Amino acid sequence: MHKIDFNDRWVFIKEGKESYIEKEIPDGEYITLPHCFNGIDGQSGDGMYKGKTCYQKKVALTGEELREYHYLEIGAASLVSHVYINGILAGSSRCGFSMYRVFLNPLLKEGENLISIVVDNSRFDDVYPLMADFSFYGGLYREVSWITTRALHFELLDNSRDGMYITQKAIKNGIYELKIKGSVINELHNKLESKIKVTLLDKEGNGVLSKTMKCAVIEKEEFEFIEELNQPRLWQGIEDPYLYTLKVELYQEEQLVDERNLEIGFRTIEITPDKGVFLNGKPIKLNGVSRHQDFAEVGNALTKEHMELDMSLIKEIGANSIRLSHYQHHDYFYTLCDRAGLLVWAEIPFISVPSTADKENQNAKDQLERLIKQAYNHCSIYCWGIQNEITIAIENEQIYEMVKELAAIARNLDAVRYIAQANIHSVANESSLNDLTDFVGYNLYYGWYYKEMKDLAVRLDEFHKVRPNIPVMVTEYGVDTNPVLHSYTPSVKDYTEEYQLLFQENALKTFKEREYVLGGYVWALFDFGSEIRNEGGTKGKNQKGLVTIDRKIKKDTFYLCKAYWSKEKFVKLAGSRFVNRHQEENDMVVLSNVNSVKLFVGEKMIGERNDHEPVKIFKGVKLAHGENFIRVEAVDSEGNCYYDEMFLNRVKDMDLSYVLKKTEEKTTVTNWFQKFDLTNVQEVAIKEGYYSTFDTIEELYKNEEAKAVFKKYFGDLAENPQMATMRGLMTIDSMSKRSRFNIPKELLSVINKELNVIEKRK
Ligand code: GCB
Numbered sequence: 235m236h237k238i239d240f241n242d243r244w245v246f247i248k249e250g251k252e253s254y255i256e257k258e259i260p261d262g263e264y265i266t267l268p269h270c271f272n273g274i275d276g277q278s279g280d281g282m283y284k285g286k287t288c289y290q291k292k293v294a295l296t297g298e299e300l301r302e303y304h305y306l307e308i309g310a311a312s313l314v315s316h317v318y319i320n321g322i323l324a325g326s327s328r329c330g331f332s333m334y335r336v337f338l339n340p341l342l343k344e345g346e347n348l349i350s351i352v353v354d355n356s357r358f359d360d361v362y363p364l365m366a367d368f369s370f371y372g373g374l375y376r377e378v379s380w381i382t383t384r385a386l387h388f389e390l391l392d393n394s395r396d397g398m399y400i401t402q403k404a405i406k407n408g409i410y411e412l413k414i415k416g417s418v419i420n421e422l423h424n425k426l427e428s429k430i431k432v433t434l435l436d437k438e439g440n441g442v443l444s445k446t447m448k449c450a451v452i453e454k455e456e457f458e459f460i461e462e463l464n465q466p467r468l469w470q471g472i473e474d475p476y477l478y479t480l481k482v483e484l485y486q487e488e489q490l491v492d493e494r495n496l497e498i499g500f501r502t503i504e505i506t507p508d509k510g511v512f513l514n515g516k517p518i519k520l521n522g523v524s525r526h527q528d529f530a531e532v533g534n535a536l537t538k539e540h541m542e543l544d545m546s547l548i549k550e551i552g553a554n555s556i557r558l559s560h561y562q563h564h565d566y567f568y569t570l571c572d573r574a575g576l577l578v579w580a581e582i583p584f585i586s587v588p589s590t591a592d593k594e595n596q597n598a599k600d601q602l603e604r605l606i607k608q609a610y611n612h613c614s615i616y617c618w619g620i621q622n623e624i625t626i627a628i629e630n631e632q633i634y635e636m637v638k639e640l641a642a643i644a645r646n647l648d649a650v651r652y653i654a655q656a657n658i659h660s661v662a663n664e665s666s667l668n669d670l671t672d673f674v675g676y677n678l679y680y681g682w683y684y685k686e687m688k689d690l691a692v693r694l695d696e697f698h699k700v701r702p703n704i705p706v707m708v709t710e711y712g713v714d715t716n717p718v719l720h721s722y723t724p725s726v727k728d729y730t731e732e733y734q735l736l737f738q739e740n741a742l743k744t745f746k747e748r749e750y751v752l753g754g755y756v757w758a759l760f761d762f763g764s765e766i767r768n769e770g771g772t773k774g775k776n777q778k779g780l781v782t783i784d785r786k787i788k789k790d791t792f793y794l795c796k797a798y799w800s801k802e803k804f805v806k807l808a809g810s811r812f813v814n815r816h817q818e819e820n821d822m823v824v825l826s827n828v829n830s831v832k833l834f835v836g837e838k839m840i841g842e843r844n845d846h847e848p849v850k851i852f853k854g855v856k857l858a859h860g861e862n863f864i865r866v867e868a869v870d871s872e873g874n875c876y877y878d879e880m881f882l883n884r885v886k887d888m889d890l891s892y893v894l895k896k897t898e899e900k901t902t903v904t905n906w907f908q909k910f911d912l913t914n915v916q917e918v919a920i921k922e923g924y925y926s927t928f929d930t931i932e933e934l935y936k937n938e939e940a941k942a943v944f945k946k947y948f949g950d951l952a953e954n955p956q957m958a959t960m961r962g963l964m965t966i967d968s969m970s971k972r973s974r975f976n977i978p979k980e981l982l983s984v985i986n987k988e989l990n991v992i993e994k995r996k
Pocket residue numbers: 366367368560622623677710757776778
């Protein structure tokens with residue numbers, strides 16, 4: 235297989251005329267892939283383009299070249315795409331985060347060929363994600379490659395990436411089994427003799443294992459090697475992410491015709507309900523971050539440099555695990571994770587609400603199949619996440635069935651890895667949803683969307699008590715934070731850096747104190763585009779990141795995590811952006827993984843600490859009027875020094891630019907029910923054939939009277955774009971189970987009294 239970049243000089247137009255399928259775009263723009271057409275508007279919060287677009291490129295081929303076999307590999311195109319060669323459909327994909335390939339030969343001709351790719355990011359009722367808190371960027375946003383093969387080659391069209399699957403597992407006392415299973419294709423469909431050779435090389439390039447197998451191929455032939463390896467050097471996570479290279483060569487009569495070089499790590503991962511996670515038999519708390527793939531101004535059109543920058547930040551913070559949410563990420567990113575030693579939670583966008591248009595849930599199944607087949611060979615991946623908060627609107631048997639089916643598909647495709655899910659907090663501990671995967675994650679926002687920070691520990695302990703046999707972790711926790719906002723008295727929904735710090739510290743302590751908690755994934759490492767958001771002084775972004783979307787500002791909480799997780803010694807003064815201080819006495823927060831720390835104001839040392847605490851607070855430090863130079867000095871046990879410094883300005887009056895102007899916030903969280911009388915409410919026995927709180931909003935809306943009742947209590951709620959997508963699923967009853975709607979139980983009876991007298995027409 236010969237693969238070349240096919241990224242330069244595409245012609246792009248942000249419209250999808252039928253004629254572009256076969257005719258050249260007259261006045262398009264020249265672009266280079268990867269390309270996203272929502273790089274700016276997908277993060278502006280002012281509405282983004284959603285619709286058809288077209289990418290075109292010409293390629294000239296000679297008669298001789300046509301005797302070879304040609305494939306186009308599309309890294310990813312969002313959300314739905316169709317590839318046309320000289321006006322004829324050659325292939326398409328409804329899995330906007332996965333790679334796909336198209337066999338070109340039947341449609342190619344000698345001379346010039348026109349390739350048109352129509353990419354559409356409109357809403358499709360049967361394509362995930364349907365609804366989520368991130369921007370559904372459109373574009374041909376990963377690289378495109380042109381692949382040329384000989385007649386004999388490894389499989390290219392089974393939705394896998396490598397045409398083979400490598401499985402490693404420990405079988406006994408330091409002995410590992412290495413299984414390589416794949417297929418060889420013969421384009422000529424006449425019998426060809428081939429030979430497959432596998433060689434395992436260590437980092438220095440020494441052969442550790444070598445095996446050859448003969449294989450006669452007519453059309454397609456499967457092959458399988460099962461070898462044993464004694465005492466391989468293990469992949470030890472971030473401590474020592476040791477990788478071997480597996481070279482798999484395909485020969486036709488002694489001539490090398492195809493080849494794969496795949497990195498592989500040997501490791502065992504055990505997840506227990508009471509003692510947490512074990513990597514190669516050693517306990518490891520998952521100090522995790524979550525990542526969305528987008529970046530300021532380019533949307534999801536990432537280059538290798540973007541991904542390497544992200545990885546350098548992940549390494550800096552000291553995370554040992556990552557949740558790559560909420561969809562399949564770039565293959566190179568999984569490779570970076572293998573090399574960095576991160577344990578990866580990989581997942582599909584079966585998120586928020588299931589499709590009512592796709593009864594078979596085919597799109598979720600397809601995305602799962604592609605994720606697993608394409609990412610299978612990455613040793614960093616320890617689990618497949620099959621759903622995220624899929625019960626936001628409603629939790630019922632149908633959804634359980636869907637999750638069950640996805641779990642079965644994942645198990646069938648990968649017998650070794652764990653299968654997991656991330657539940658919304660409203661899923662009861664006892665819910666049978668929790669029984670459908672090997673372990674469970676909960677997205678818990680106690681102290682942000684609901685209740686208080688301390689309730690995180692309460693909830694986890696309750697879960698563990700009720701479900702002692704289900705391993706549990708926190709798959710999301712976080713708070714929106716705008717690094718220009720500051721407070722002496724941080725509180726929920728103030729969006730300050732100081733509140734994020736408190737929130738994060740509470741969570742990290744909670745995990746640390748509980749052996750049974752597998753760990754947590756902070757939501758999120760980077761701010762990300764979310765077209766539906768307008769809060770915390772910013773539009774179009776979710777600001778729960780520890781780093782801003784342009785990766786330029788590391789919020790204080792970044793260093794808090796670093797102090798907890800990283801072995802790279804450092805010291806950092808929190809609050810350096812909270813420059814103008816109107817109080818004389820200030821608590822100085824020092825974040826460090828070095829025990830011995832001294833704090834200075836000007837030349838004067840005003841305090842010293844020597845302990846293991848990652849957060850060291852120097853209380854009531856007095857500031858003089860005007861500029862104050864604050865310096866912190868840390869010395870480790872070997873005598874190495876680390877410094878940080880900042881200027882603080884003592885001012886007379888409070889700097890109001892640090893306080894959020896509460897104008898834009900109008901969320902669905904209200905107390906509007908207070909205006910209804912809920913005293914002495916009697917329960918209503920629901921009559922069949924009449925409307926009730928158990929009908930979906932869509933059904934209520936079909937009847938003018940029932941709609942009026944709904945509107946009386948909820949106003950235009952059902953018409954806001956987010957709710958609109960849930961109308962077919964959500965009932966008033968299911969809304970009442972979501973704390974953000976704040977619906978008192980008694981209100982259901984009040985509403986039923988009015989709804990349950992309206993007869994349903996046949
Ligand atoms: C969640 C979702 C995630 C959101 C996050 C939030 O539970 O899984 O996609 O971005 O909450 O910030 O609200």
